[in-house]
Amino acid sequence: MKKIILALLVVTAFAFTSSRGDGDKIPSSTVKKLDGTKVNTSTFSNNGKPIIISFWATWCKPCKKELDAIQENYADWTKETGVKLIAISIDDARSAGKVVTDVKSKGWDYEVYIDENSDFKRAMNVNNVPHTFLVDGTGKIVWSHNSYTEGDEDALYENVKKLAKGEALAH
Amino acid sequence: MFLTQKLPYFTLMQNKYFKSSLTATFLLILILNAFNIKAQSIADEANSVHGYFQIDAQYYKQDTLIGAPIVPEKMLSNAFGNINYTKGKFSAGVRYEAYNNVMQGFDPRYKGQGITNRFARYQDQLLDITIGNIYEQFGSGLIFRTYYEPGLLFDNSLDGIRVISNPVRGLTLKGVVGKQRTFFTVGPGIVRGFDGELNINEALDSMAANIKTKVIIGGSFVSKNQPDQNPDFVMPENVGAYSGRMNIIRGGFNFFAEYAQKENDPAAANNTTVGGKNYFSYQQGDAMFLSTSYATKGFSFLLQAKRIDNMSFRSDRDATLQNLLINFLPATTRQHTYLMPAFSPYATQPTGEVGGMAEMQFKVPKGSALGGKYGMDITLNASQANLLKPINIDDSTTTSKLYRTNYEEVGNELYHDFFIEITKKFTKKFKGTFMFANQFNNINIVQHNTPKGPYKNVLANIEVIDLTYKYKGNSAIRMELQGMQRDNKDTLNLGSWVVGLIEWTPNTHIFVAAIDQYNYGNPVENLRLHYVYFSAGYTSGPHRISLSYGKQRAGIFCVGGVCRTVPASNGFAISITSSF
Numbered sequence: 082m083k084k085i086i087l088a089l090l091v092v093t094a095f096a097f098t099s100s101r102g103d104g105d106k107i108p109s110s111t112v113k114k115l116d117g118t119k120v121n122t123s124t125f126s127n128n129g130k131p132i133i134i135s136f137w138a139t140w141c142k143p144c145k146k147e148l149d150a151i152q153e154n155y156a157d158w159t160k161e162t163g164v165k166l167i168a169i170s171i172d173d174a175r176s177a178g179k180v181v182t183d184v185k186s187k188g189w190d191y192e193v194y195i196d197e198n199s200d201f202k203r204a205m206n207v208n209n210v211p212h213t214f215l216v217d218g219t220g221k222i223v224w225s226h227n228s229y230t231e232g233d234e235d236a237l238y239e240n241v242k243k244l245a246k247g248e249a250l251a252h
Numbered sequence: 253m254f255l256t257q258k259l260p261y262f263t264l265m266q267n268k269y270f271k272s273s274l275t276a277t278f279l280l281i282l283i284l285n286a287f288n289i290k291a292q293s294i295a296d297e298a299n300s301v302h303g304y305f306q307i308d309a310q311y312y313k314q315d316t317l318i319g320a321p322i323v324p325e326k327m328l329s330n331a332f333g334n335i336n337y338t339k340g341k342f343s344a345g346v347r348y349e350a351y352n353n354v355m356q357g358f359d360p361r362y363k364g365q366g367i368t369n370r371f372a373r374y375q376d377q378l379l380d381i382t383i384g385n386i387y388e389q390f391g392s393g394l395i396f397r398t399y400y401e402p403g404l405l406f407d408n409s410l411d412g413i414r415v416i417s418n419p420v421r422g423l424t425l426k427g428v429v430g431k432q433r434t435f436f437t438v439g440p441g442i443v444r445g446f447d448g449e450l451n452i453n454e455a456l457d458s459m460a461a462n463i464k465t466k467v468i469i470g471g472s473f474v475s476k477n478q479p480d481q482n483p484d485f486v487m488p489e490n491v492g493a494y495s496g497r498m499n500i501i502r503g504g505f506n507f508f509a510e511y512a513q514k515e516n517d518p519a520a521a522n523n524t525t526v527g528g529k530n531y532f533s534y535q536q537g538d539a540m541f542l543s544t545s546y547a548t549k550g551f552s553f554l555l556q557a558k559r560i561d562n563m564s565f566r567s568d569r570d571a572t573l574q575n576l577l578i579n580f581l582p583a584t585t586r587q588h589t590y591l592m593p594a595f596s597p598y599a600t601q602p603t604g605e606v607g608g609m610a611e612m613q614f615k616v617p618k619g620s621a622l623g624g625k626y627g628m629d630i631t632l633n634a635s636q637a638n639l640l641k642p643i644n645i646d647d648s649t650t651t652s653k654l655y656r657t658n659y660e661e662v663g664n665e666l667y668h669d670f671f672i673e674i675t676k677k678f679t680k681k682f683k684g685t686f687m688f689a690n691q692f693n694n695i696n697i698v699q700h701n702t703p704k705g706p707y708k709n710v711l712a713n714i715e716v717i718d719l720t721y722k723y724k725g726n727s728a729i730r731m732e733l734q735g736m737q738r739d740n741k742d743t744l745n746l747g748s749w750v751v752g753l754i755e756w757t758p759n760t761h762i763f764v765a766a767i768d769q770y771n772y773g774n775p776v777e778n779l780r781l782h783y784v785y786f787s788a789g790y791t792s793g794p795h796r797i798s799l800s801y802g803k804q805r806a807g808i809f810c811v812g813g814v815c816r817t818v819p820a821s822n823g824f825a826i827s828i829t830s831s832f
Contacts, residue, residue, distance in 0.1 A: 105298070105300035105302070105338075106298065106300070108300075108302075108336075108338050108343070109338075109341075109343075109375065116466050116501050117451065117466060117468045117499050117501060118451065118454065118466075119424070119451070140586075140587040140588075140589060141589070142589045173393070173399075173580070173582065174389075174392035174393050174397075174541070174580060174582040175582030175583055175584070175587070176582075176587065177392075178506070178508065178543035178545055178554060178556060179545075179554055179611070181506055181545060181547050181552070182545050182547045182552030182553070182554045182611065182613060183552070183613070184547070185504070185547035185548055185549055185550075185551070185552050186547065186550060186551055186552040186613035186614060186615060186629070187613075187615070187629065188549050188550055188615060197389060198387060198388065198389035198393075198397065198399060199387070199399065199400075200387070203334075203336075203387065203400075204302075204336065204338075204343075205302070206302045206303060206304040206334055206336065206831045207304075207831075208304055208306060208402060208829065208831075209829065212794075224793065225793060225794045225831065226791075226793055226794065227791065227793075227794055227795075227796050227829065227831070228791050228796060230728065230757040230760055230763055230791075231720060231722050231726070231727075231728030231730075231757055232722065232725060232726030232727065232728060232757070232759070232760050233760050235725060235726060236726070236760050
């Protein structure tokens with residue numbers, strides 16, 4: 082028990098001025114573009130417009146359903162709110178080669194990165210995919226959602242619209 | 253045998269190890285923090301704290317018919333929590349894990365609770381230093397990959413130091429040293445590794461702006477050290493492994509190749525017992541992984557090949573199963589998510605295998621006769637894995653085993669999977685996925701690691717129909733029908749199955765599902781059972797709770813070619829996950 086208390090103290094000791102996770106900036110991790118170039122995740126930006134960050138994998142059915150469903154209306158979403166979707170693949174060496182083929186053959190227009198050893202996934206505390214985050218125009222993470230069921234994309238877009246207008250979000 | 257010998261040592265080490273290491277971490281964080289405060293720019297950066305919690309618990313009922321054993325504790329639970337703290341360029345984190353006791357299907361050496369991961373990290377443009385538990389991968393992981401997979405309870409993190417540096421644009425250098433986590437302690441061997449990667453286009457900078465071909469090259473060296481305590485044989489105390497890799501990208505083409513070699517490494521994972529006599533293998537190991545693809549909008553092609561010979565690489569020569577692995581050998585077969593195609597999955601054979609996969613995906617365009625109003629996605633996939641064909645060149649004067657293999661010759665078939673998958677949206681509200689697969693599995697080797705075991709090879713035809721109907725905006729009903737036909741006279745492999753699933757999501761927060769797996773083709777008449785399972789869940793933002801009740805068949809659960817067997821169970825389960 083002592084160990085646990087000590088460990089919790091270690092972490093909380095530095096959190097004195099911190100609020101909850103909501104409203105934090107995107108943590109710094111290195112991910113790879115599809116052309117192999119390394120990119121630091123803390124540099125993600127969209128000219129003051131909202132960003133959707135979606136963690137997915139080539140072997141994850143619900144993830145691909147969600148990204149397919151968003152793709153159908155993505156052009157409208159971008160036009161209406163300026164939102165950009167960043168898809169982070171957590172595929173390991175077994176299936177990382179399949180990321181580019183899935184993205185292209187599905188015709189997704191997203192910005193796609195590979196997080197091959199899950200550094201960004203751990204930094205964002207994602208354990209199961211799909212896990213979706215919303216980042217506001219100032220680069221703060223303001224909303225997140227785990228799992229996917231039909232219609233989740235509509236709820237997500239309601240939040241994107243609110244964010245684009247500067248309104249408060251519903252969970 | 254192994255358990256009773258090792259456990260007292262583990263529990264003894266547990267307290268000592270974590271107390272001292274925790275104090276050290278605490279002090280280091282203090283020092284680093286003091287350093288941060290001096291640098292005003294960092295002190296001004298905002299703090300952030302993130303966390304994740306997961307609790308899984310199950311109440312077990314004995315069920316002799318399906319083979320669910322008596323669980324003396326009646327209820328078992330796995331739980332863990334991560335807390336990460338970030339302040340500008342500094343970050344730190346801990347993970348607490350608790351197994352009271354560990355759930356069925358996991359290694360019982362996960363017993364009790366404690367801090368199993370803690371780290372502190374400072375990173376800027378030039379240098380990135382981490383102390384504590386490190387997750388890192390060199391190339392595709394053929395000689396070094398440490399990672400955490402809670403679904404498998406797999407964690408081979410390196411407890412030590414990692415330094416990453418980008419001295420010039422395009423060049424990344426990494427160095428690691430430490431010991432690996434195993435259960436609640438660390439393994440006996442020291443692991444040291446170095447990796448360099450050069451992105452040639454980035455290094456050439458403006459000169460390369462017009463070059464359309466992108467080239468990335470890399471190389472790694474990893475060595476482990478473990479004292480030799482064998483009274484009879486000379487065990488190499490230092491074992492090195494090296495690898496080189498290349499990635500060439502031009503337009504829609506992508507080519508990746510990696511080749512690795514390992515020095516002789518006699519260990520529990522590659523020795524053989526013949527006539528009660530233990531033969532050590534002083535053989536060298538090597539591995540090759542190739543992946544090439546072409547992708548353009550609406551069409552893609554992927555070709556992968558892999559050859560592995562004696563590449564089990566661990567920081568303890570006595571370790572077996574999934575323990576203390578230093579490297580990662582990916583399986584080049586497709587990981588299925590539907591129940592029946594995933595019934596007999598493939599697991600990488602580190603002692604020797606050769607295999608490959610080819611996949612083609614294309615989109616039938618909208619408006620065409622076949623594509624209809626919304627288009628249609630088609631995937632064709634074929635993968636296969638075979639044994640190598642070793643030729644023994646035994647040294648009869650000593651108890652060591654040597655062999656040679658040729659690249660041209662392959663051994664018996666271990667696995668194949670040929671499938672076609674079609675996804676089509678019929679109307680705005682109605683869509684479906686259809687799959688047909690033909691699979692072969694050498695169960696003795698792939699699942700039981702006993703080449704002369706009692707199981708027969710399994711050949712199966714599998715069909716999947718998955719239909720989703722969406723109504724009233726956010727509500728949906730999903731149905732799955734799956735069938736798997738196999739030899740119904742094969743008593744050890746349970747014969748044919750049919751699966752029905754219905755899932756209702758009245759809104760985006762709630763799901764309710766029922767599933768029936770019916771073993772209608774079981775060779776034993778009174779074992780032709782229905783495995784009925786109900787589940788329901790509630791999701792709100794980052795929080796999720798799910799409840800389930802019913803019978804689950806024995807099965808195999810895999811992530812990335814690493815698998816664990818799950819025994820049959822009957823009972824009530826709850827799972828809660830939450831992140832902030």
